[in-house]
Amino acid sequence: MKSILHRRLLASVAAAGVAGLALAGCTGDIENGGGGAGGDADCADYEQYGTFDGAEVTISGTIVEVEADRLIASWADFEECTGIEVEYQGTQEFEANIEVLAQGGNAPDLGIFPQPGLFQRLARGGHFVEPSADTQANVDEFWSEDWKGYGTVDGTFYGAPLMASIKGYVWYSPAEFEENGWEIPTTLDELDALSQQIAADSGHKPWCIGLGSDAATGWPATDWIEDFVLRMHGPEVYDQWIAHEIPFNDPQIVEAFDAVGDYIKNDDYVNGGLGDVRSQLSVPFGEGGLPILEGECSLHHQASFYEGFWGEGVTVAEDGDVWAFLTPPVNADDPQAVTGGGEIVGAFDDREEVQAFQTYLASDTWANNRVAEGGVISANSGLDPSVASSDLLVQSIEILQNPETTFRFDASDLMPGAVGADSFFRGIVDWIGGAETQEVVDEIESSWPAE
Structure with a gap:
């Protein structure tokens, strides 16, 4: 394992549209100006990248707020040791605008893509x-x-993987489970029970859910x-x-x-502390699980990255304020199967x-630097799980690195954009709103692009 970066840089974040991705005169930028915070990097790990005088690289993606701060910190030593100034611009409109910018010749040097499609x-x-x-050698x-x-x-080969997440975690309060004698379910039937x-x-609804995410609601x-398709019907049907x-x-x-609808369209199960079934559409996804902390719900389905949404002072541990178990399989002895997400970096x-x-972003050095900053994981095999910021993330890394795990990338991210980033989302909104x-x-199927 290479050196670990422990510094955290501060950066400002502003929402931005197309202009927020433009590489000049942008008031919505997240910038890291040149070469680290302390001038104390061990540059031995960076000699392979060379040294540059006055060089700048621009990179854009959907990562904003505290996660953008941590991302910027992860390459501070690279900047200091190579002389390359990295300018990061984050906006949640990246996916909507990057193709237009590329067609117009205004794309950044690098883009971080959460959707392989x-x-x-x-x-x-x-x-x-x-x-x-x-870069390819690092990926290999x-x-x-x-x-x-x-x-x-x-x-x-066009793009290298970056970060990852495991989806399908169910977050809960260990103290509430212990107080009530509730057991962690080992099958989908036990989850329903x-x-x-x-x-x-x-005395409260078991599940709390937030589906709000602006255009991606x-x-x-x-x-x-996706979790239920993989667990109920296996990886072949999923593929x-x-x-x-x-x-x-x-x-x-x-x-x-329909199996999912038994939970999230069920007035007896949702939406704990937040409203009725339809309230899921107006609750921002980052706030969806927070009623667990107030005892207003008990279960929240969200990925490993949700650890970063609990807030300061909340302990994520088996005996802490919150913990999580994976959505269980149909049968307790079924192989471990998980869905997840990640990013691809294209130049x-x-x-x-x-x-x-x-090349640096595809290295084990970067993976360890970024994960040590907290809140994320990677499927990079050179990552030391012990640097992760919580036991849950350590567990997530070990699941990804386990060759026995059946891992499948988020289906909507792999489908054509007209489906995975459009009609599937809109279909969910209609479905939660009462559509059969x-x-x-049928409507989503009709949107699938012709071959």
């Missing part, structure tokens, strides 16, 4: 330059073939659907669904929708300093 569309449009041999050394495949389009027990015994419920080898309205997908320019920075399952899946 969008990344692959830009690659097929000829917008990326191929990474250097050093530290990443699985599956992860490399997310950045590979029609046999050509637990929900019924909480509804009957606690509804996406947290797509994670529920067929993503590839459209079975239609979106296949009976197996309908079955998963729009092949200048030497851009290649050096892309068959009506929703």
